[in-house]
Amino acid sequence: MNVYLYGVIKRPDEPRSLELGCGVSDPAAPVRLLGYRDLAAAVSQVNEQEIGEAGGVRALRRDVNSHTQVLNRLMDQTTVLPARFGILLPDEQTLVDKLLEPTYERLLEDLERLRGTVELTFRADYVEERILEEVATEQPQLIGAGRRSIQNTYHARIETGRRIASAIRLKKEQDAQRLLERLGRIAHDVAVADSRSELSVFRGSFLIRREDLERFDRELERVNAEAGSRMKLACVGPLPPFSFVHLQVGTG
Amino acid sequence: MIEQGSSLVRRDPQIRRAPNSAGLYDVLDLILDKGLVIDAFVRVSLVGIELLTVDLRVVIASVDTYLRYAEGAERLQLYERSGSKRLGDIAKSTSKSGVIKKGIEKAGEVLEGNGRHRGQEEPEHEEQEEQEREREPVRGHHEGVAGTITKGVRNVVGKIVDTVAGGDDDEHEQEHRHPKHPERHPVRGNGNAGRTKAGARR
Numbered sequence: 001m002n003v004y005l006y007g008v009i010k011r012p013d014e015p016r017s018l019e020l021g022c023g024v025s026d027p028a029a030p031v032r033l034l035g036y037r038d039l040a041a042a043v044s045q046v047n048e049q050e051i052g053e054a055g056g057v058r059a060l061r062r063d064v065n066s067h068t069q070v071l072n073r074l075m076d077q078t079t080v081l082p083a084r085f086g087i088l089l090p091d092e093q094t095l096v097d098k099l100l101e102p103t104y105e106r107l108l109e110d111l112e113r114l115r116g117t118v119e120l121t122f123r124a125d126y127v128e129e130r131i132l133e134e135v136a137t138e139q140p141q142l143i144g145a146g147r148r149s150i151q152n153t154y155h156a157r158i159e160t161g162r163r164i165a166s167a168i169r170l171k172k173e174q175d176a177q178r179l180l181e182r183l184g185r186i187a188h189d190v191a192v193a194d195s196r197s198e199l200s201v202f203r204g205s206f207l208i209r210r211e212d213l214e215r216f217d218r219e220l221e222r223v224n225a226e227a228g229s230r231m232k233l234a235c236v237g238p239l240p241p242f243s244f245v246h247l248q249v250g251t252g
Numbered sequence: 253m254i255e256q257g258s259s260l261v262r263r264d265p266q267i268r269r270a271p272n273s274a275g276l277y278d279v280l281d282l283i284l285d286k287g288l289v290i291d292a293f294v295r296v297s298l299v300g301i302e303l304l305t306v307d308l309r310v311v312i313a314s315v316d317t318y319l320r321y322a323e324g325a326e327r328l329q330l331y332e333r334s335g336s337k338r339l340g341d342i343a344k345s346t347s348k349s350g351v352i353k354k355g356i357e358k359a360g361e362v363l364e365g366n367g368r369h370r371g372q373e374e375p376e377h378e379e380q381e382e383q384e385r386e387r388e389p390v391r392g393h394h395e396g397v398a399g400t401i402t403k404g405v406r407n408v409v410g411k412i413v414d415t416v417a418g419g420d421d422d423e424h425e426q427e428h429r430h431p432k433h434p435e436r437h438p439v440r441g442n443g444n445a446g447r448t449k450a451g452a453r454r
Contacts, residue, residue: 008288051295068279072271083288088295098290120268121282132324142325161318164325193281198317205282220267235268239279242286249290 002051003043003095005087006031006070007080007240008107011040021073024063025050031070034092036100039107042074043095046088071240079115081107081247082240099249106247114244117188117207120216120237124179124201126168130230131199135167142167165198175231176202182223186216191243201231205243213238 004024011033012018020031023044033040067085074080089095100107135142142163172195179202184190189207196203208216224233271279 005288005290064280064283067283068271081288082283082286084286084294085283086295087288087290087293089290089293094293098293099288119282121279129324132321132328136325136328157322158318160325161320161322164321165318168321217266217268224267233267236271236279237268239271239282240287242279242282245287247288249288250292 001091002046002048003034003089003092004046005083005089005095005099006042006044006067007074007082008039008041008100008111009033009074009078009080010111011035011038012078015040018077019073021070022066023070024066026062028066034095036096037104039100039104039111041095041100042070042080043092044070051088075118075238075240079111079117080240081110081114081245082242103247103249110245110247114207114241116211117209117241117244118213118238119241119243120206120208120235121204121239121243122183122206122233122235123203124175124227124234125197125232126172126199126201127230127232128199131168131171132164134171134230135164139167168198172201179223183216183219186212186219188212189244193243207241207244208237210238 006023015033015035018033020033020042022028023031025044025046027047029045029047031042031044034043064085071080071082089098142160180190180192183206186208187206188209190204191207192202192204194203195201206216220233220235227233
């Protein structure tokens with residue numbers, strides 16, 4: 001009987017005290033706890049026919065949502081170490097042998113470290129027209145180059161754009177640093193992600209203690225007010241602490 | 253078309269959104285890339301992965317960005333010289349990037365749509381639209397010259413690139429807002445591309 005993994009929690013004294021709901025696959029099987037010493041893994045069974053030819057769990061909206069919802073539900077009730085989407089083991093014993101037994105101490109440590117915390121993802125992006133205006137105002141010589149390049153070649157225009165891009169990049173570094181100082185102060189931990197577009201100032205996640213959420217929101221409010229129309233901020237959470245679980249068990 | 257602007261005007265009192273109102277795209281990176289992993293047992297069908305994340309991996313080379321900046325700067329210059337407050341010009345300078353974004357979003361949407369057709373309920377339309385607005389295309393850093401685009405989506409995105417490289421006449425806009433429905437399965441093979449996304453690049 002296959003086992004799909006959602007995450008690991010501290011084994012509750014009364015297993016029925018947790019509301020687990022249903023999991024991935026169709027029909028969705030109920031989520032249950034697989035205990036090991038004082039740990040428990042939240043798992044469910046996947047319909048074999050669904051796995052079939054695809055050779056695994058399909059990353060369908062339905063299943064991805066189910067995975068997320070199971071974890072959100074758990075997170076509201078206890079501290080959870082979330083698993084990446086799509087971990088499917090042949091049976092319960094394999095889960096014990098590959099994860100729970102060999103990394104028992106580490107899992108306990110992580111649960112302790114993350115106790116009472118949630119993840120908030122955060123990103124800040126420049127608004128293109130605003131930041132171009134800003135660069136143009138502060139460094140008109142760049143725009144001057146732009147004017148000349150109207151009659152100029154393709155390469156000259158690329159060169160102008162490149163100069164503007166590096167001016168923006170410099171601003172980005174400063175703004176990212178400022179954001180990190182302001183919001184990171186309240187965070188228990190920070191995970192910075194790669195920025196994936198030229199206008200992305202900051203992408204990452206903050207690990208926040210639940211009791212600090214309000215404080216974080218107030219600071220976010222202030223940062224947003226200061227960002228004005230030049231930067232667009234987005235913050236999503238609370239989420240299970242995905243970015244702060246670094247446990248990756250090899251094939252071993 | 254100036255969606256960025258309008259969403260700025262609407263300033264929510266609370267910037268943080270709860271994940272359930274956020275939709276899939278906010279957490280997709282997390283649940284596909286982060287968290288506990290048992291290497292040998294990550295059993296995700298690559299087909300599914302690809303359909304979900306293909307729009308996150310569309311790469312448009314920096315050159316396009318540079319040209320856009322240069323163009324934007326030129327327009328700023330023109331508007332300064334003419335002395336008239338023609339904000340329309342500035343808005344227009346960014347409309348092309350808007351078209352690109354929209355186009356890529358559409359591409360992603362269509363591709364993703366393919367993954368959705370098997371036995372899933374339709375998502376609420378409003379939520380979907382919210383996601384489209386929040387989503388943005390990814391321009392990888394220096395992945396090559398213009399037109400270096402993830403193989404699988406080349407045929408879909410080709411048109412968009414044409415717009416970038418070609419003139420800025422706005423008549424393209426209509427076309428990209430309502431793209432012709434591509435073939436049912438525009439993405440074929442190359443499943444491994446999925447694993448080279450964000451996580452692998454760090």
